[in-house]
Amino acid sequence: xxxxxxxxxxxxxxxxxxxxxxxxxxxxxxxxxxxxxxxxxxxxxxxxxxxxxxxxxxxxxxxxxxxxxxxxxxxxxxxxxxxxxxxxxxxxxxxxxxxxxxxxxxxxxxxxxxxxxxxxxxxxxxxxxxxxxxxxxxxxxxxxxxxxxxxxxxxxxxxxxxxxxx
Amino acid sequence: xxxxxxxxxxxxxxxxxxxxxxxxxxxxxxxxxxxxxxxxxxxxxxxxxxxxxxxxxxxxxxxxxxxxxxxxxxxxxxxxxxxxxxxxxxxxxxxxxxxxxxxxxxxxxxxxxxxxxxxxxxxxxxxxxxxxxxxxxxxxxxxxxxxxxxxxxxxxxxxxxxxxxxxxxxxxxxxxxxxxxxxxxxxxxxxxxxxxxxxxxxxxxxxxxxxxxxxxxxxxxxxxxxxxxxxxxxxxxxxxxxxxxxxxxxxxxxxxxxxxxxxxxxxxxxxxxxxxxxxxxxxxxxxxxxxxxxxxxxxxxxxxxxxxxxxxxxxxxxxxxxxxxxxxxxxxxxxxxxxxxxxxxxxxxxxxxxxxxxxxxxxxxxxxxxxxxxxxxxxxxxxxxxxxxxxxxxxxxxxxxxxxxxxxxxxxxxxxxxxxxxxxxxxxxxxxxxxxxxxxxxxxxxxxxxxxxxxxxxxxxxxxxxxxxxxxxxxxxxxxxxxxxxxxxxxxxxxxxxxxxxxxxxxxxxxxxxxxxxxxxxxxxxxxxxxxxxxxxxxxxxxxxxxxxxxxxxxxxxxxxxxxxxxxxxxxxxxxxxxxxxxxxxx
Numbered sequence: 001x002x003x004x005x006x007x008x009x010x011x012x013x014x015x016x017x018x019x020x021x022x023x024x025x026x027x028x029x030x031x032x033x034x035x036x037x038x039x040x041x042x043x044x045x046x047x048x049x050x051x052x053x054x055x056x057x058x059x060x061x062x063x064x065x066x067x068x069x070x071x072x073x074x075x076x077x078x079x080x081x082x083x084x085x086x087x088x089x090x091x092x093x094x095x096x097x098x099x100x101x102x103x104x105x106x107x108x109x110x111x112x113x114x115x116x117x118x119x120x121x122x123x124x125x126x127x128x129x130x131x132x133x134x135x136x137x138x139x140x141x142x143x144x145x146x147x148x149x150x151x152x153x154x155x156x157x158x159x160x161x162x163x164x165x166x
Numbered sequence: 167x168x169x170x171x172x173x174x175x176x177x178x179x180x181x182x183x184x185x186x187x188x189x190x191x192x193x194x195x196x197x198x199x200x201x202x203x204x205x206x207x208x209x210x211x212x213x214x215x216x217x218x219x220x221x222x223x224x225x226x227x228x229x230x231x232x233x234x235x236x237x238x239x240x241x242x243x244x245x246x247x248x249x250x251x252x253x254x255x256x257x258x259x260x261x262x263x264x265x266x267x268x269x270x271x272x273x274x275x276x277x278x279x280x281x282x283x284x285x286x287x288x289x290x291x292x293x294x295x296x297x298x299x300x301x302x303x304x305x306x307x308x309x310x311x312x313x314x315x316x317x318x319x320x321x322x323x324x325x326x327x328x329x330x331x332x333x334x335x336x337x338x339x340x341x342x343x344x345x346x347x348x349x350x351x352x353x354x355x356x357x358x359x360x361x362x363x364x365x366x367x368x369x370x371x372x373x374x375x376x377x378x379x380x381x382x383x384x385x386x387x388x389x390x391x392x393x394x395x396x397x398x399x400x401x402x403x404x405x406x407x408x409x410x411x412x413x414x415x416x417x418x419x420x421x422x423x424x425x426x427x428x429x430x431x432x433x434x435x436x437x438x439x440x441x442x443x444x445x446x447x448x449x450x451x452x453x454x455x456x457x458x459x460x461x462x463x464x465x466x467x468x469x470x471x472x473x474x475x476x477x478x479x480x481x482x483x484x485x486x487x488x489x490x491x492x493x494x495x496x497x498x499x500x501x502x503x504x505x506x507x508x509x510x511x512x513x514x515x516x517x518x519x520x521x522x523x524x525x526x527x528x529x530x531x532x533x534x535x536x537x538x539x540x541x542x543x544x545x546x547x548x549x550x551x552x553x554x555x556x557x558x559x560x561x562x563x564x565x566x567x568x569x570x571x572x573x574x575x576x577x578x579x580x581x582x583x584x585x586x587x588x589x590x591x592x593x594x595x596x597x598x599x600x601x602x603x604x605x606x607x608x609x610x611x612x613x614x615x616x617x618x619x620x621x622x623x624x625x626x627x628x629x630x631x632x633x634x635x636x637x638x639x640x641x642x643x644x645x646x647x648x649x650x651x652x653x654x655x656x657x658x659x660x661x662x663x664x665x666x667x668x669x670x671x672x673x674x675x676x677x678x679x680x681x682x683x684x685x686x687x688x689x690x691x692x693x694x695x696x697x698x699x700x701x702x703x704x705x706x707x708x709x710x711x712x713x714x715x716x717x718x719x720x721x722x723x724x725x726x727x728x729x730x731x732x733x734x735x736x737x738x739x740x741x742x743x744x745x746x747x748x749x750x751x752x753x
Contacts, residue, residue, distance in 0.1 A: 086606070087601070090609050091607055097730065098727060100286065100287060100288070100713075100716065103727050103728060103729055106728040108728060109726050110724070110726040110727075127281070128280050128283045128284055129281045129285055161719050161731070163737065
């Protein structure tokens with residue numbers, strides 16, 4: 001991954017105090033450690049407010065983060081390999097079906113399941129120990145993972161688990 | 167208190183003097199350390215509850231901990247107070263057993279980093295506390311050891327011992343020997359450089375750190391004092407690894423420790439080698455999957471024996487090392503007995519580490535036997551794993567172990583038998599190349615489980631460690647994950663994953679009582695004499711811990727995390743959901 005990966009999609013993102021927000025979002029991960037860390041200014045945070053409750057009913061002004069690979073099956077397949085290579089499966093299980101970390105294929109999300117929200121979770125990390133991978137992967141690597149995760153189809157009839165023979 | 171003293175002397179008079187292990191604890195009705203005694207027997211000399219009256223056992227009290235993770239470990243009872251440590255966030259409760267309803271004297275709520283949750287391979291569990299010198303001492307998940315005043319609940323010291331950013335968490339219960347607090351770190355799935363440390367009991371300062379792999383200097387091997395029974399050239403913790411492989415080689419310590427005061431030896435087992443892909447670490451990988459014997463004062467390694475050289479199956483040896491005086495072939499032997507994850511039960515001579523008995527206690531097919539002369543397993547080469555070997559099918563037992571090291575056995579000097587949970591599971595094992603990324607899992611594995619033969623998934627068994635034979639076993643529909651307790655009343659106790667707490671006749675296994683405790687049991691039963699002079703038995707309910715127990719949709723706390731039932735335990739979620747509850751049973 002190179003610094004080029006940080007170009008277009010993030011240029012459209014909201015302006016904000018990136019370092020502070022990165023810390024607030026709980027990065028315990030390899031921000032600074034990786035030799036492949038993206039160079040240049042850190043990208044501004046991507047926060048989608050759709051799944052939040054806005055005070056006073058007004059949403060704060062925000063920009064947009066767009067997945068350059070949305071729906072691309074070949075990129076999703078690369079993302080599946082990256083999911084293993086970056087040890088994501090060590091926590092989230094084979095096929096992202098859940099182990100120590102949550103199932104990512106059940107269509108349900110702690111921190112939002114839209115592309116920009118999943119991007120933020122991976123790029124910056126989350127406070128219960130999800131490391132931030134933005135430094136190690138760069139933006140395009142994270143989008144590749146987002147594309148894979150969003151390609152996982154949630155099962156039908158998820159809320160009900162029946163134990164009796166129907 | 168007078169009544170207790172009277173009961174105590176009466177009980178002492180009726181006790182057999184012979185047959186107690188070195189490190190046995192006095193019969194004072196208390197339970198002040200994880201396994202009750204230094205020998206790690208989980209045997210109580212109390213006799214009020216016996217095989218005749220045990221059918222009358224019933225719950226007398228319960229308390230929700232408010233925590234949903236796996237409740238491993240056991241309460242302590244010191245004087246008239248019961249101490250309970252919860253899983254993360256590691257709250258310490260002190261219950262006043264002298265008052266009706268056992269109200270709290272205090273609770274201690276440390277600030278434990280949530281970041282530790284993400285580097286806990288196997289749920290946010292805690293294996294309990296140790297009482298010494300007026301202090302309750304235990305470990306916090308985020309790598310701190312704390313000492314709390316047992317009377318006031320005030321924090322006396324708090325020492326950072328491990329680094330979450332390196333994948334280290336601390337789940338083990340400490341063992342205090344004289345003025346040393348011995349602890350270890352988990353993180354075999356994160357490529358840690360495994361260690362044990364000794365802290366000063368008074369100040370909490372780290373006195374020594376001994377690594378379990380690596381150069382002799384790091385391992386506190388002083389060549390003149392190191393006498394392994396079989397192998398162990400100088401720098402054996404380096405030579406059995408690829409260059410620098412030991413630096414991220416695992417060997418965590420998260421199980422149960424024991425101590426022989428006569429030999430002045432501390433015993434503990436080390437966990438798996440990292441990564442799981444064995445191709446990346448040719449060699450024996452000493453001293454992973456081993457038992458180590460050290461001097462507690464300065465950490466000097468005295469002997470070590472490796473149960474599973476070049477661990478290719480995640481066979482941690484972190485299960486308890488129980489010290490017992492056995493009669494083997496007509497001779498009294500100071501033995502160390504260990505039920506390994508790899509499916510063999512080992513009986514060693516504990517002064518030297520020499521192997522006396524090694525027999526399978528569950529279905530084992532990765533090795534045919536263990537050579538008593540060389541100490542090495544005779545491995546079936548078809549069951550060796552590694553990325554170059556593809557998907558290796560049907561290995562028994564599975565990596566959860568013939569028994570989980572989290573589920574310690576008990577030993578009765580009355581029946582001369584060991585009591586242990588077991589799992590009847592096998593696995594496929596597909597390794598792949600993996601890279602070390604600090605703070606992420608260092609594994610490289612996909613390995614589905616399947617049931618072993620026989621139509622049951624777990625047992626509770628009685629084992630004769632002198633001969634290496636099973637005496638009886640009770641089949642259970644699910645893997646069995648609780649620790650064992652046995653008493654001088656010849657009653658043994660255990661819990662099941664589907665939420666039953668059972669008492670059984672220690673000589674036959676006949677079930678004497680059972681009660682559904684609200685959640686699967688992965689904790690360890692303990693017993694004590696209350697301030698009213700009566701014997702009670704306590705146990706935690708609260709399923710969780712380890713991968714198997716994270717499978718399946720019995721997690722109801724997170725609406726954003728729905729799991730499919732695991733195909734090897736499809737029905738488990740029918741019988742249990744999460745929830746931590748402390749139960750006390752009495753007659």
